Amino acid sequence: MSDFIQFWAQHTPIFSILIPAFTAFILLLLGNPGSDALAHDWRQPWRRGISYFSSVLGLITAISYLIFASTGQISVYALGEWVAPFGIVLVLDQLSAFMLVLTYGLAVPIMWYASKEWDERGRYFHVMFHFLLMGLCGAFLTGDLFNLFVFFEILLMASYVLLLHGQGKARFQLGIHYVTINLLASALFLIGLGLIYGSVGSLNMADVARLMPLLEPDQHRLAVAGGLLLFVVFGVKAAMLPVGFWLPKTYAVATTPVAAIFTIMTKVGIYAILRVNGTVFDDAISREILQNLLLPIGLITSVYGVIGAMGAERLRRFVGFMVLSSIGTILIAISLFNTDAWAAGLYYLIHSTLIGAAFYILCGWITSQRGAFKDHFKIAPQMKQHKTVAMTYFIIALMMAGLPPFSGFLGKIFILQATASSPYQLVIILTILAVSLLSIIAMTRVGFILFWRASRPEDNPESADFTAYQALPAVAPKRNDSVLYILLAGLMAYMVFAAPIYQYVYNTATQIQNNALYEHALLKKDEHGDTISVQAFDPENLPETKYGGETADPNAHLIPYVISEKTLQGEHLTEFKKRQIEQQNLQEKTPEDAQLKPMGAP
Incomplete structure (x- = not known):
């Protein structure tokens, strides 16, 4: 047992990447017939069992990492036994462990939900799901900028296939847009890396942070330009304005479990902004430029998102705009560049991810009970489970709008408290309060159309509308309500244990701001x-x-x-x-x- 523990400790950071990678390869070896044959394929239970077991194992691994990282230690894993900056390293710290737990905490219930019929609508769903997890885990763990690009490409290629899962004209059209935007972002990523490497001579994050203040003025300008290009790329991934218009329509056409897991995708962009632009490019010039850019971008994104939600004509697009607004709120917190604000932003990040996923799951439930009306904001016959669905929607609306006593309210309070030393305190406070008020109005409008103004079902047996209404399901799609309740229960627990969680994210914010700590952990010294x-x-x-x-x-x-x-x-x-x-x-x-x-x- 001691040998196993020693082996686990020695190779700790890489297991979160290897588990989904090997799972994906095993599932590939199982083969995959056409989607029409999946329901009757004898291998389908094996695919689901292997996939679900791997997801649970990944969650257990992530929790063990969180326990280790909570002590303040930084674990460094040198790939190929070449230490930084001469080789690529994986770095497990409080922030990466925090993001891994969020990733797998969301992946496990969604995988369980998708394994009931959703995975039969297209080929290689489970394979792509685990390649997506591999890319996410790698992006959160890597300590090298080029390796970050590699893992970005892995998760993006998996997301391309998942977005098209279930087929359909709308998915194909918006899938082309999504692929094109991300290919352009990837090209900018490489150009930015070239500028940084050509001027700094290194792509290791800790090493670049150490060398930036030592560069000659011309080289420093090139490095800053490379950092700003990376900021644009991360902004595309995070869906911040003006490069985030793609999100509401793209996520709206994805299948329900895919849209739910995609809520973590935007957080990869936010993580990268915080990790790279916030800490690696931490010299005075880079920080001043980022502060001048990030605050107005965050304010505009937050306001635009909620205004777009008020004008949305479909529930899924409504959710996409609300997710966009929450991204703006997190960017506001990051732009303040102090420990309290970053801790508040990280606390709100988990809330916005889970509530966004829960809302997309609710969309699937509502769509199934409205028949031909689907998720369009049109007056339709009352849903057969209208009381249960309405109450669930009411709870989600309160959480997403940021009303007390839920975690969204606590997250916004933490952000407002962190503005005490900001010269833009009044603007930030007024914007966040105005966005919360507009969110309540938008949620009320949607609830009014879907529930309050719903018409009485047709009761004439000879009517075609009566036949169509009776054909609608009287219960939620399989596992839909169960997964939704699990996510809501998680958000309730997140609110109850807000104090220890906030203490952890505060320690996380303190740790990632200490570049000397990472330099000491990653870089070697001579005699x-x-x-x-x-x-x-x-x-x-x-x-x-x-x-x-x-x-x-x-x-x-x-x-x-x-x-x-x-x-x-x-x-x-x-x-x-x-x-x-x-x-x-x-x-x-x-x-x-x-x-x-x-x-x-x-």
């Missing part, structure tokens, strides 16, 4: 205590390789600090290189020796 890292880009600098031949290398003495002991003692280094290491270690070293030098330099 003089100087950080072993790259310098600003110099074309004469050549990287050290495992098989360096017999070229004189002035950096040989740094090798033991950047590769593992096993690698150092193995066959990866030539005898010539080992002798160089020994000879240089016998000589007196100066602080200048910690810097990388051109090959052949004295």
Whole structure:
């Protein structure tokens, strides 16, 4: 048992990525017939069982990570045994553990819900679902900017297929728009990474944060430009204005479980803004530019979202606009750049994700009971479960509008309290209060149309309307109401345990603002205590390789600090290189020796 615990601790951060990755590959090996044959395929119970077991295992893993991270420790996993910044590392801290628990906490009930008929409407649903989880977990755990791009592409490719799940003309049309927008964002991502790497010489987040203040003015401007390009890319993912108009229509055409899981997708963009633009590009110029951009963007996004909701003609688009408005509220909190505000934003982030998913699940319930009227805001016959559905809608409306005593209210109160030192306090407070008031009005309008003004069902047996009404289901779709109640119960618990949760997110905000802590955890130092890292880009600098031949290398003495002991003692280094290491270690070293030098330099 001790060996297993030691193995688990040694490889901790990577398990959250490997679990969905191996699950997806196993499900691929099972094969997948056409959607018409899935209901009768003998392998379908196996797909569901493997998929659900993997999701639960992922949740247990994420919770164990949260327990570990709550102590304040940072776990670093070096892929290929090459430490940062020379290799890609995974970093488990309080923020990444927090986001992993949110991801799997949402994925488990949605997977259980989708495994009842929804997964039969298209091929490879479970495979793509786990590739999506793999991309999400990787994005939250990586400590490298290029690796962040890789995991973004993994989750995006999975989302392309999931968006088209169930087929249909509308899904295909908006799917093309969604793919096009994200491909453009990916191109900008690569350009931004090129600017950063060309000026800084590194893509490790902790290393870039360390080197930014040391750059020459021209190089610094290029790096800042690269950071701003990344901000635009993350803004597309987060659906902030003016690059977020795609969200309401796109999410509206997705199937119910897909729309529900997609509520976590926008949070990846917000996470990236906080992690990269908020902490990596933390120099004075970058912070000033980001503050000047982020606050007006957050205010406009929040107001636009609720105004769009008031004018929506379909329930699913209404929910999309409300999700958009909540994104603006989180961006407002991030723009304040203080610990209290970031803690409040993280608290509100979980609330907005869960309530958005619950609302999309409710859309599926309402659509099933309105027949041909679906989710359009038109007067329709009273739903057969109108009392239960109306009460559920009322609770969700209170939560989403941010009324007491629910978690949405607490999140907004935390954000308002954090504005105490902001020169824009009055504007922020008035905007958040106005958005809350308009949200109540919008929710009232929707409830009035769907429930209060609903007509009496046709009672003439000879009428076609009577026959159509009787054909409608008298109960919620399978597992629809159960999953909805689970999500609402989770939100209730989130409100009850607000104090310890807020303390955790406050500690999280404190941790991610401490760049020196990440530098100490990720980057190695030589015998003089100087950080072993790259310098600003110099074309004469050549990287050290495992098989360096017999070229004189002035950096040989740094090798033991950047590769593992096993690698150092193995066959990866030539005898010539080992002798160089020994000879240089016998000589007196100066602080200048910690810097990388051109090959052949004295």
